[in-house]
Structures are given as structure tokens and as C-alpha cells.
Amino acid sequence: MPQNDKYYMMRSLEKALFVIETMATRSNWKLKTLNEVCSIPKGTLQRILRTLEELGYVRQIERGGAYTLTLKFHKLGKQIVSQSSIVSLLQPTLRSLRDKVNETVNLSVLSDVDMVVVHQITSSHALQMDSIIGTSFPAYISASGKTFLAFLPEDDLRHFIKELRRSNSDINTDKINLIYKEIEAIRRIGIGMDFEELFQGIRCLAAPVFDDTGKIIATISSSVPTVRLDRALSKKLLQEIPSAAAEASRVFEAPEHAFSLDIDTIVERLIAP
Structure with missing residues (x-):
């Protein structure tokens, strides 16, 4: 069947x-608002919601009230992730990195x-970064996201920027230029950073x-409370994280990438107030 042939698509399932997907963008939805956003006939929308409710994927907060997705989706997501080949293949590398730095690894x-x-191994510290598997966060302000963007093909990067501007009215030309500036630096040194841009104190x-x-497929990162990020730990992270990522890439038989990482200079940036 040709790729553009949609004859066999089930419109009701679509x-x-x-x-x-729309409901996942908010914690709960009134029927009227969901109907306006989805532009689906009210009767059809009600049948969809009733079916999902009967199957345990949606619940109504109270009789006649708003609708919300249930944690059944979270359970499915965890099952999918747990069976993901990339997670299972990289589990030893991630665990080894966590053991070496004793900080949360993502x-x-x-x-x-x-x-x-898609996977996380937490540190043994009482004060630690602990995210639920499946947690999402803006790519353009996170260390993982900026790193991923740095190695996207140019067409994909342009598409990302276009979608980012469409979905976020705060993204102006100055911010786009800053994103490109950080991307260029990451391409040279092979490591991305965020300085509490995503989470305060992390x-x-x-x-x-x-x-x-040679295509980027994931990022390996470590999230560290700023109060614990001294010179010695910073240096260890800058040595071990790229090493773990290189090891992970070898698992997938990736070609070698050469980066120019000045550890001492970056350490000073990491520990700066």
C-alpha cells in the first residue's frame, strides 16, 4: 500500500x-472546552469519552464535571519503556555511570x-533529582534537549525551531539566536549544560x-543539586558522562566523534554562583 494511501485508516480511532493526545496537555477538561479545541461533533466526542471511560482510560471528576485521563496510560507507558531495546541495551552503561558519580542519571x-x-537511575543521596519515567520538559532550555538539538540534521533542526515558535509565543529572534549559539558550542565540546534553567537548584x-x-538517538545526562556541585564532582561528571555516552554509542556501532572539551574551563562555569 502506498505511504500516502489512507483508505484503510479507521477514522473513529484517529x-x-x-x-x-489533546487531553494529555492539561490535567482536566470540561466537555465544552474539549469540544471547541478538538472540533469534533459533540455527540461523537461524548461517545469517545464514554468508551474511554468504560475501558478505564478516562474518568469524570464528578457527575457532570470535567474529564481527565487516568493513570492507566502511565502504566502502559512504563510497560512500553521497560521493554524498549534502547533502555535494556544501555542499562549496564547507565548503572555504571550512576555508580561512578553517585548522582541521578537520565x-x-x-x-x-x-x-x-525514558529511563532514570537515582543517586543514593537524600537530596536528589527524581523524575517519573515519561516526564517531559522543554528541549530548548534543558541540557539534554540542547545536546539533542545540536546533533540533529539541519532540516530537522529548522523544523524544530519552526514548531517551537508556533507552540511558544515567548520565543523571539533573540532567543532563537541564543539557542543556535549554545548549539554551536555543544557541537564543538560534545556536552550540553543547563544552569538551573529547568529546575531551580539543579x-x-x-x-x-x-x-x-551517526544519527543522534538519545542523550545521557546527570542532574545534580547545585549545593553539591563542587570542583571535584564537576570534573568527574565532565569525564564520566561523555565517556558513558561514547560507550553507549559503541553499543550501537556508531562512528567515533571527536570533541574538544576543556574540562578545567567548564568546571569554573559549573561551580560559579
């Missing part, structure tokens, strides 16, 4: 999935304009994982 992938955490470092074609 509409139901669109409703689910494996993340790009989804639209966000990064999604700094993060990330490095790219490539496949056998």
Missing part, C-alpha cells in the same frame, strides 16, 4: 487518539519540542548517544 529522547525521560550535564549511521 479521532479517539486525537482526543487522548536517558532521554526528543519528542516534538520536548525531551522525554544543574545538569548531558552528552549525545549515536547509532550506526
Whole structure:
């Protein structure tokens, strides 16, 4: 069947999935608002919601009240992630990195304009970064996201910027220029950073994982409370995270990438107030 042949598509399923994706952008929806956003006939929308409710994927907060997705989707997501080949293949590398630095380690992938955490191994510290698997966050302000963007093909990067501007009215030319400036630096040094841009009190470092074609497929990062980020830990992170990402890339038989990382200079940036 030709790729553009939609003859066999089930329109009712297409509409139901669109409703689910729309509902996932907010915690709850009034029927009238959901109807306006989805532009689906009210009767059809009600049947979709009733079906999802019967199957346990949607619940009504109170009789006649707003609708919300249930944690059944979260359970499915965790099952999918747990069976993901990339997670299972990189589990030893991620665990080894966590053991070496004793800080939370994340494996993340790009989804639209966000990064999604597909696996995480937490540190043994009482004060730690702990995200739910499946958590998403803006790519353009996160260490993982900026790293992923740095190694996207140019066409994909332009598409990302276009979608980012469409979905976020705060993104102006100055911010776009700043994103490109950071991307250029990451391409040279092979590591991305955020300085509490995503979470207050947390700094993060990330490095790219490539496949056998040289395409970026994920990032490995470590999230560290700023109060614990001294010179010694910063240096260890800057050595071990790129090393773990390179090891992960070798698992996928990726070609070698040469970066120019001045650890001492970056350490001073990481520990600066």
C-alpha cells in the first residue's frame, strides 16, 4: 500500500487518539472546552469519552464535571519503556555511570519540542533529582534537549525551531539566536549544560548517544543539586558522562566523534554562583 494511501485508516480511532493526545496537555477538561479545541461533533466526542471511560482510560471528576485521563496510560507507558531495546541495551552503561558519580542519571529522547525521560537511575543521596519515567520538559532550555538539538540534521533542526515558535509565543529572534549559539558550542565540546534553567537548584550535564549511521538517538545526562556541585564532582561528571555516552554509542556501532572539551574551563562555569 502506498505511504500516502489512507483508505484503510479507521477514522473513529484517529479521532479517539486525537482526543487522548489533546487531553494529555492539561490535567482536566470540561466537555465544552474539549469540544471547541478538538472540533469534533459533540455527540461523537461524548461517545469517545464514554468508551474511554468504560475501558478505564478516562474518568469524570464528578457527575457532570470535567474529564481527565487516568493513570492507566502511565502504566502502559512504563510497560512500553521497560521493554524498549534502547533502555535494556544501555542499562549496564547507565548503572555504571550512576555508580561512578553517585548522582541521578537520565536517558532521554526528543519528542516534538520536548525531551522525554525514558529511563532514570537515582543517586543514593537524600537530596536528589527524581523524575517519573515519561516526564517531559522543554528541549530548548534543558541540557539534554540542547545536546539533542545540536546533533540533529539541519532540516530537522529548522523544523524544530519552526514548531517551537508556533507552540511558544515567548520565543523571539533573540532567543532563537541564543539557542543556535549554545548549539554551536555543544557541537564543538560534545556536552550540553543547563544552569538551573529547568529546575531551580539543579544543574545538569548531558552528552549525545549515536547509532550506526551517526544519527543522534538519545542523550545521557546527570542532574545534580547545585549545593553539591563542587570542583571535584564537576570534573568527574565532565569525564564520566561523555565517556558513558561514547560507550553507549559503541553499543550501537556508531562512528567515533571527536570533541574538544576543556574540562578545567567548564568546571569554573559549573561551580560559579
